[in-house]
Amino acid sequence: MHPNRRDLLLAGACAGSTALFWSTAARLRAEVIDDPPPETTTIRLVKSPGICIAPQYVVSDLLNAEGFTNVVYVDAGYVELGSGVYQNKTLGKDLDFNVDFSGPLLLAIERGLGVTVLAGVHVGCFELSAKEDVRSVAGLKGRTVGIQGLESPQHVFLSAMATLVGLNPVKDIEWVTSAKVKPIELFTEGKIDAFLGFPPEPQRLRAQNIGHVILNSAQDRPWSQYFCCMLAGDREFVRKNPIATKRVVRAMLRATDLCVSEPTLVAQRMVDRGFTPRLDYAVQTLADVPYNRWRDYDPEDTIRFYALRLRESGMLKSSPAKIIADGADWRFLNEVRRELGG
Secondary structure (H helix, E strand, O other): OOHHHHHHHHHHOOOOHHHHHHHHHHHHHHHOOOOOOOOOOEEEEEEOOOOOOHHHHOOHHHHHHOOOOEEEEEEOOEEEEEOOEEEEOOEOOOEOEEEEEHHHHHHHHHOOOOEEEEEEEEEOOOEEEEOOOOOOOHHHOOOEEEOOOEOOHHHHHHHHHHHHOOOOOOOOOEEEOOOOOOHHHHHHOOOOOEEEEOOOHHHHHHHOOOOEEEEEOOOOOOHHHOEEEEEEEEHHHHHHOHHHHHHHHHHHHHHHHHHHHOHHHHHHHHHHOOOOOOHHHHHHHHHHOOOOOOOOOOHHHHHHHHHHHHHHHOOOOOOHHHHHHHHEOOHHHHHHHHHHOO
16 A cells, blocks of 8 residues: 555544444444354453554454443553563453464463464564664674563564574574663664564654664565464353354454455544554554455464474474464354355
C-alpha cells in the first residue's frame, strides 16, 4: 500500500465508526452459523502496547454476536523469571485466548504452560531497524541490539534471524536490556546499533526518520512466508469449551477480514476504545501488515519453520512434530475455513 492510499484512509477515519461497526457486527450476527450456544459467556483477551494484533482489539462486537456477553481485556505484563528472562502473562491463569507472536508460543508449549495454537492470524508485523553503517542481519555481529528482555518476542525473533544467516545469537550479538528505558528509546538516542520493533514502533521510527530498515517481515523472505502472530487458547479452556472455542476462532478470523475490508473503521475503532492514541500510526499499521493471508498459509508450516530455527539457536529442544502434537489443534480452523471460505 502506497502513502497516498494511507493518507486517504487517514482522511476517511471519522467519529461515526461506532455506528458503522455496529452495523457490520449486526450483519455478521445474522450470518452466524447455527451452532449450539457457547458453554461460557465470558472471554478474557490481552491488551498490549502492540497494535498489529488489531483483530483482537475489534473482535468484541463480533464475540457479542457469537453469544459472549462479557469480553474482558487484561493488561499485558511481563514477569521476570530471573537472570533477565521474561515471560508474558500466561493463558489459563490470566487469559483465555491471545493473539501472540509465534516464536514465544513455541517456547511456552515446550515448557508445558498449557498453550494450544488454533490458527494463524497475520503475516509480517516486525521490522529490524539499524544505524546507517549496519546493512544486513549478518552485520549485527559484534553489535548492540536492544530487547525488552531475554526470551521476549524481540529476542526470540532476532535469535531466529541471526541463526538463519550463520550467526551465534549468544556469542555474536551484544543484547542490551533495560528495566527503565524502552529499547526504542535507546535506539532513538543512538545508544544501541539495532532494534526490532512491532507496530506502532516502526511507524514512529519512519515518521521521525530514525535509522533504516534492514529487514521487513511483511516483504522479505523467508519471514514473509510465515505467520508472525497466531491465535492461541488455554488448553483446558479449549478442552472444556469446544463450542465456545470455535466461536472465538470464527470471530477472530472475521475480525481479521475486517482489517482488510474496513481498515479505516478498524483504525478508528482502536483509537475510540483506547487501544492506541495515534490514529495515523493505526492507519499505517493497517496498511503495512498483511491481514489477508490466513486462508492461504498453513499455520503448521509456521510452527515447523520457527521450531527449526529456534532449535538451531539453542532456545528450543523439542522437534517440530512434538511441538505440533503437544500444542496445536486445527479442528476449529478447518471448520471455520469451510464456513467462511478458503
